[in-house]
Amino acid sequence: MQQFLDGQARAKSAIQSEFDRIFAGLPSEPVHHAMAHAVLNGGKRLRGFLVLEGARLHGVDPARAILPACAIEALHAYSLVHDDLPCMDDDDLRRGQPTVHVKWDEATAVLAGDALQTLAFELCADPAAGPAEVRADLCLTLARASGAQGMVYGQALDIAAETADTPLTLEQITKLQDGKTGALIQWSAEAGARLAQADVMPLSTYAKALGLAFQIADDILDETGDEAKAGKRLQKDAEAGKATFVSLLGLDGARQRAADLVTQACDALSPYGKQAESLREAARFVISRES
Template sequence: MTFQQALTHAATGIEARLMAAVATLPASAVHDAMAHALTGGKRLRGFLVLESAALHGVAEARAMQAAAAIEALHAYSLVHDDLPAMDDDDLRRGRPTVHRQWDEATAILAGDALQTLAFALLAEEATHPDPTVRITLVASLAQASGAAGMVLGQAQDIAAESAGRPLTLEEITALQAGKTGALIGWAAQAGAVMGGADPSRLGRYAAALGLAFQIADDILDVAGDADLAGKRLRKDAGRHKATFVSLLGLEGARARAAELVAEAEAALAPYGADAERLRQAARFVIARDM
């Protein structure tokens, strides 16, 4: 398969697992909103789980559990990010955001339920027969997504908007390491945890990939096509928000993203040809149009 075919195949499998999990829940508006939030998307984080798991000899059915978990967690973060108190967006993945399709209360509850679904999936025996491995996955995802990871980055981002001064390049890099990089880092290392290997071997890859991903997002916000992206663009400039593009310039940001991709690829050298899909994933993050 080509990389795009592999990504599409992974996305199809992940979505099927997520919808099967949601189908077991009682019928309600929250149930419907969860399914809405889980529909579509690149599934890059889930793809990283599957590929890192394959690299360490983990069965795809087990890896799919963790892949679905990170995508449920990511979906929760998007539902809450889109709320009026956060980014106040009307469109996500080319469809109305959850609070627009339903209401704010339903969106909050659907996000809450997606978050807990992520941990429920990881806790299932189908994820791994060893409960120690399962709790390690649960604990590390809690760390990556909570007040020391993604939520910290989100809080820093909100604080920066009200601080009255633009962030420095160093500050933005640190902020995005939490807001965007933490979940990508968990995804890239989850397969090693499941395979009983040292996850830090993929840490350098994940750190470079996560930062490249965010720089690419900043570039898309300036130069992307809203129809292809499926969401509102040009937001950062309207808020006078410091970004990698505002600090480095468009070409400087592109050059920095390319450097980070090279760093990510170099970090995979110990894995040889077996890690080619992960190298392709790094190239994809700065070539994507959505």
């Protein structure tokens, strides 16, 4: 696991530095402090790590790759800020810290989330990210992954599931999670190849399996995890009577499915040989994490 841990530590540090630079250039209204709170309060930086490691595999200058890495972390942070709102999941805690609408107010949380989404596209379109073809491609694919046919679609299906008469089937949950989580993980893993204008296929196959494994692991964690380690409320899905990968496959079945997906993810990286070991370790980490 050492190569993943080292890569993740490098990613955390580089992303933190870049966000410090970005926020130093912004005005200082509450909405800007709220944006910084949402995006700087730690997290695993898994998405940013995937961007930076994918870029490294293709020999892309880290000074270019840091922009889409921060973009996906800003976009992820926006989705969490809005997801935590009282009208959505109504969460008071995120990574052990008060959520934005608790620390400030709902209006500031709506605006901070909005501006974090905008920031994501600003970073992808930044001239320092590379040739115009790459920047336009990053913007287009990020929009497709996060919008009405991507992440927001997954969230809409999730909301619909809460009031549905019957629990979702495995196929429906897979589609929901593919939008809600999978699309952005896939974008993150593919971004390095996009930066290099190289074939995205190996990283794409890796990411599809990884994204699903990630969500299955999330459901297992929600069922069996420790709230103190996770830094958020658990067992919410079970309480709400929502179908999950665990309720549909059983705990052992879900663990087996996640392990199979990790094998698939690792196999997809064979064109990169040993260079991709940190990404393989990341896949193994995803199903063993405690938060």
